[in-house]
Amino acid sequence: MLPEKLREDFPALSRLRNGKPPVYLDSACMSLKPRQVIQAINKYYENYPACGGRGRSQHWFASEVKEATEKARERVAGFINASPEEIVWTKNTTEAINLVAHSFKLERGDVVLTSDREHNSNLVPWLELEKSRGIRHEVVPSREDATFDLEKFKDMLSPKVKLVSVVHVSNLDGYALPVEEIIEIAHDYGAKVLLDAAQSVPHRSVDVRRLDVDFLAFSVHKMLGPSLGVLYGKEEELRGLSPFIVGGDTVSDSYYNRAVFLPPPHRFEAGLQNYAAQIGAAAAVEYLRRVGLRRIEEHERALTEYLSKRLAAIEEVRFVGVTEAKLRSGIVSFRLERRGRSLVAPSDVAELLDRHYNIMLRAGDHCIHSWFNARGIGASGSVRASLYLYNTRAECDLLVEGVKRIVEMEG
Numbered sequence: 001m002l003p004e005k006l007r008e009d010f011p012a013l014s015r016l017r018n019g020k021p022p023v024y025l026d027s028a029c030m031s032l033k034p035r036q037v038i039q040a041i042n043k044y045y046e047n048y049p050a051c052g053g054r055g056r057s058q059h060w061f062a063s064e065v066k067e068a069t070e071k072a073r074e075r076v077a078g079f080i081n082a083s084p085e086e087i088v089w090t091k092n093t094t095e096a097i098n099l100v101a102h103s104f105k106l107e108r109g110d111v112v113l114t115s116d117r118e119h120n121s122n123l124v125p126w127l128e129l130e131k132s133r134g135i136r137h138e139v140v141p142s143r144e145d146a147t148f149d150l151e152k153f154k155d156m157l158s159p160k161v162k163l164v165s166v167v168h169v170s171n172l173d174g175y176a177l178p179v180e181e182i183i184e185i186a187h188d189y190g191a192k193v194l195l196d197a198a199q200s201v202p203h204r205s206v207d208v209r210r211l212d213v214d215f216l217a218f219s220v221h222k223m224l225g226p227s228l229g230v231l232y233g234k235e236e237e238l239r240g241l242s243p244f245i246v247g248g249d250t251v252s253d254s255y256y257n258r259a260v261f262l263p264p265p266h267r268f269e270a271g272l273q274n275y276a277a278q279i280g281a282a283a284a285v286e287y288l289r290r291v292g293l294r295r296i297e298e299h300e301r302a303l304t305e306y307l308s309k310r311l312a313a314i315e316e317v318r319f320v321g322v323t324e325a326k327l328r329s330g331i332v333s334f335r336l337e338r339r340g341r342s343l344v345a346p347s348d349v350a351e352l353l354d355r356h357y358n359i360m361l362r363a364g365d366h367c368i369h370s371w372f373n374a375r376g377i378g379a380s381g382s383v384r385a386s387l388y389l390y391n392t393r394a395e396c397d398l399l400v401e402g403v404k405r406i407v408e409m410e411g
Helices: 004-009 035-047 060-079 093-103 124-133 150-156 179-188 235-239 275-291 293-312 346-357 369-374 393-409
Strands: 087-090 111-115 136-140 161-167 192-196 215-219 229-233 251-254 259-261 317-319 331-338 341-344 362-364 382-386
Touching: 035 060, 035 275, 060 087, 060 275, 087 093, 093 124, 093 161, 093 192, 093 215, 093 229, 111 124, 124 136, 136 150, 150 179, 161 179, 179 192, 229 235, 275 293, 293 317, 293 331, 293 393, 331 393, 341 346, 341 393, 346 362, 346 382, 346 393
Parallel strands: 111 136, 111 161, 161 192, 192 215
Antiparallel strands: 087 229, 215 229, 251 259, 317 331, 331 341, 331 382, 362 382
16 A cells, blocks of 8 residues: 555645545546645746747747746656657547547548447547548447457457547446457457547556557546646557647648648647646656556555445445456445435435545546446436545545445435
């Protein structure tokens, strides 16, 4: 387990309400920020709050911004074993996926395959392209135990499949898809692969070279940093994408009848950039490096198994998604049911835990409406506790205590 002293780096954890500290179990949505990241962001605003850009002349502050943001791109690239030229800054994972969706060469009748557990960010863009461009979106169904069905995936592949776009680690239950096999099989059929890595890059070592993935998207705000997204693309794949959002800083020259676009990644980064967030991203990466991703992953797995075991002892707890704790990491989703019926709505569970225990977690459909709807659960969804490097066994115990109390209140 990671040392509890690490929690001292996170100012939000020192707050008190009703004399008690917060229990933050919502990192799958947004992680807390260590003071090292906050200081890096503040340094930009205090010392050189200017435009970076790619102009021909740079003043004092602009030069400092350019140096800091270029270093940030290098550090984020190194974090996933990419080259700086393969890193595109976006607002978030959603925008990164949309960039690929709208820029990748897809024609009428081409097929995009996804899993049945995709976040809306990796579902809705393909549904829209079905309507606007006539592509076909097909879904690989899970096995009965909610794990990915590789055999079904193989059966669904054909020369018409141009892109496989799947989540790496699910925000539903922390289950990791067998992406190494998925990528290798897809490439055998000539299809490219896009990974939604929003729930993997912050928690485990991800090496894009080893994976041989074509595109990968993730969010810095889920990995101790500010609100910012990243799209990785193999250099040759980025060159093949058409510009998505265009305008200032995407071109080297323009005339009244044409524009000359910059090479990737700059052609995809239109307008004034979030320089402070990029600088904060570099600080977040350095913090995670110092702690060690292997240690973080082991810490989360231990907590996941511990929390799952304790919750499983409560008769009314029903896990959502993959139920075997060893197949999940960092996320525990559950419902409270008795005799096949909902005992307490997930939203009420979350409200009671927040009010009485300062436990902050998420309730609802977690932007995976399609998964819940397909299983007849609907909008009530589940209670989701998501763990990170600053969480402890004591916090897991408090959550279990709170859930037991809620069940007792219902008689």
